Amino acid sequence: MKYYLLTIILIALSQTGSGQNKNQINIGTIETIHSGVLNEDRKLLIYTPPGLSNDPKSAVRYPVIYLLDGEVFFHSFTGIAAYLSSTGKMPEMIVVGITNVDRTRDLTPTHSVYWSDGEKDERALRNSGGGEKFISFVQNEVIPYIEATYPTAPYRMFVGHSLGGLTVINALVNHSSLFNSYVAIDPSVWWDNRALMNKAGQVFSHSDYANRMLFYASANTMDKHMDTLRVMNDTANANVHVRDNLQFRSLLQKDKTSRLAWQWKYYPEDNHPSVPLIAGYDALRFLFKGYELPKEMNDPSLTAEEIRVHFNNVSKLMGYQVKPSERTVNLLGYGCLSNKQFSRAFTFFKMNVENYPQSFNVHDSMGDYYLAVADKKNAVTAFTKALTLQENPETRKKLTELKLNHLN
Template sequence: MNRIYLSVLTILLSIHTHAQPITLGKTDTVYSKTLGEPRRIHIYLPSGYGDTWFYPRRYPVLYLLDGDTHFASVCSMIQLLSEARGPLDFPELIIVAIPNTDRVRDLTPTRPTRQPRMDSAALSRTGGGEKFLSFISNELMPHIDSIYRTAPYKIFMGHSLGGLTVVNAFLHHTALFNAYIATDPSMTWDDQKLLRQAKDILQENKFSGRSLFLAIANNTPPGLDTIAIRSDSNNEFARHMSSIFSLRNTLAAAYPQPPYPFKPFSGQPPIPENLPPAGPAPFRFSWKYYPECDHGSLPLPAEYDALRFTFNYYSLPFPFPEFFQPTWTQDSLLTTHFKVISRYMGYKVLPPETLVNNMGYNLMGSRQFDRAAYYFQLNIENYPNSFNVYDSMGDLLAAEQQKDSAIKCYQKALTLREEPGTRQKMEKLSR
C-alpha cells in the first residue's frame, strides 16, 4: 500500500482517516436466569474497534451502574481521554452500562429491618445485591467476553447505592474487578453494616493489583461542617457523609503509604525499577472531597477524576520532537513504559500497532532506516499474525533496495491476507 508519510501530530493523535458515523453506542438484551428477567445493556465501543487494516485489538471493559443516567457522560469522557489526546495518554475502553429495573433491589447488599424513608413494602424488595453481582459475574461478563474483543481488565463504577454496590464488590468479591470507583456511596445502609465489615476485611491483605477511588460530596446540613457532622447522629445527611469519611479513614489506616504519590493529574508514569520485582502491583487507593458538589452533582467531575486516577500510570509524555532527531538513543522507551503498564494492568499490554507503524514510516521518510527497522521489527514481534507488519517491513526493505528480502515480506503478508496493494508491490519488484 502506497503511503504518504505522516506528520508528528498524526502520530500523536493516531487519527483514523476512515469516515465514521456519529453514534454513542448500541443497546443489547441479556436474559438473566439468576434474576429471572431480561436485562438491557448499553454498549460503547472505541471508534477504532471496527478497523480492518491493523490486527484486531482487545480492550479493557468498564461496567457502569445506573446505566441510563451515566452512560452518555462517561462515554464522552472515555472518548475524550483516549482518542482526543492520543494513544499514549489513556487506554481505549469498552463500556457496558447496566440500566435499572428494580434499583433498590439490585443495589442493596442486605435487607435491613428499618431504613430511613423506607416503609415495609419497600424494605421487602431490598437485599438483592449478591444476586445482582452473580448476574454480572456469571451471565453478563461471559456474554460480553463471547461477543466482544475484551481484555482481562475490568472496572466497576457506581454512584450512591451504585457506589455501595461497588464497595460491596470490592470487599467481598475483590477478584471480580481490577479497579473500583465509588462516588458518594450510601454507606449508612443497614445501620452501616458494610462499613463495620470493612474494618476486618481490609486487614486481609487481599487487594494487591487492585485500585479504589472514593469520591465524597458536600452534603453538610446548614450550620454544620465536615468536622461537626461526625458528632451529629440525628441528621441523615450528616450520617451519610460521616460514614463515607469513616470508610476513607479505615482505608487510609490499613494502607497508609501507597508506593507512589498517585494524583489524578500527575502526568508522570511510575519508574519501572520502583515496581515490585515480581507479582502483581500494590493496591492503590485515592480519595477526594468535593466541597462544591452535592450528592446529585458529584458524578460528572468525580468520574473524570476517578478515571484519570485509575490509569495515571498509563500516560507517557513522549518527546516526539526529540524522537525524530538522528541523535535520539532511547528507542526502548516505549517498550519499557508498556512493561510498567502491563504490571499495573495484570496482563501483557503491547504498544499499539498503529502508533509503532506510524513511527516506523516517519523514520523511514527521514531515511533513518536502522531505527525504522527497529520499530517495524517490534511490530512483527508483538503482532506476528498481522499482515500489515510484514507489508510495512517490505516497504522499508524495498526502499533500501533489498528486493529479495522485501519480496519475502510481501509474500508473508499475503499468506495472512490477500491485499491487492501488497500483491502489486511484490509483482513490481519481481519484474
C-alpha cells in the same frame, strides 16, 4: 437517599423518550439478555471504541467498564472515557451500562426498611436486600455474555454512584477478584446501620488486595454550617451520609495490611447528584496514572526501546500484556523513513513484526523499509510473507516488480 431515587426516574424518563431518526448520532447499542438468576430480561447499553474491528483474527482486545445506573450515566461516562483515551491518558475501553429494573432490590446488599435519616419506609424498601443475587447476575451472566460477544482484555472496572457505589463496595469487600478496579462515587455506606462498612474493616485486615485499586468519591451533603471536621462529632441524621464516608476514609487510612491501592477525594462544591461527572473523570485519571507515554509521539528523541519499557510498565498496571498499537508504531516507522532515519525506522518496523506477526500490514511495511535501503532480497521476503497472510494488489505489484528487476 430518597431524593436521588426521584432524580434517577426523571433523568431516565427524559432519555428514553427521545425518538430515533437517520440523522441521530449513536454512541452505542442496546442489547437485551435474559437473566436466569433474576428471572427477568435485562437491558445493557454497550459502547465500543471506534477502532473495534469485526475481524475475528484481530489481536486488539479492550478492557471493560461495567457501569451501574447505565440509563443515567452512560452518556457522560462514555464521553469521558472516549475523550481521555483519544488523548492517550487511558486505554480505549468497552463500556457496559447495566440499566435498572428494581434499583433498591438490586443495589442493596442486605434487607433494611430504614433510610439514612432513620425514617422507616416499608413500602419503598420492601424489596431491598437483593445485592448478592444481582452481583451473581453480573458475574455469571453479564460478564460471560460480554466476553463471549466482544474482544475483551482481562481487565474489568466496576463503577457505581449512591446505592450503586454501595454495590461497588460490596463487590470490593465480598468479591474482590471479580474486578481489577472499583469506583465508588458518594456510596451509601450508611445502609443498614453501616453493616457493609463494618465488615470491610474486618476483611481488609486479613485479605490481600495487591493489584486491586479503589477510587472513592465523597460529595458535600452536609448542612451548610458544617465542615468535614465538625461533622465527625455531629450526630444529626441529616449529616450521616457524608459522616459515614469520612469514617470509611479513616478505615482505609488505618488499613496497613491489605495492599489495596486507593484514593479518596472530597468535593466541597458538589452535592450528591452533581458529583458523578467530575468524580468519574478523576477516577479514570487516578486509575490510569502512568498509562500515558511520557514523550509526545512526534518527539524525535523517542526510541523503540522507550516504547517497549513504557508498555512493560503499562502491562504491570493493567495486569496483562499491553502492546503499543500497530498503527501508531507504523506511523513512527514511516516518519523516520521519510526523514531518512533508516536505523531508527527499522527498530519501529521490527517492533511491529514482533508484536503482530500475523498482520499483513507489518510485513508489508517492513518490505517498504527494505526497498528504501535497497535491500531487495529481504524486501522480497517481507512482501512474500505479507501476501501469505492477505492478498493485496499493491503489495503484489511491488513484489512482481522486484522479481522482474532481479531477473533483468
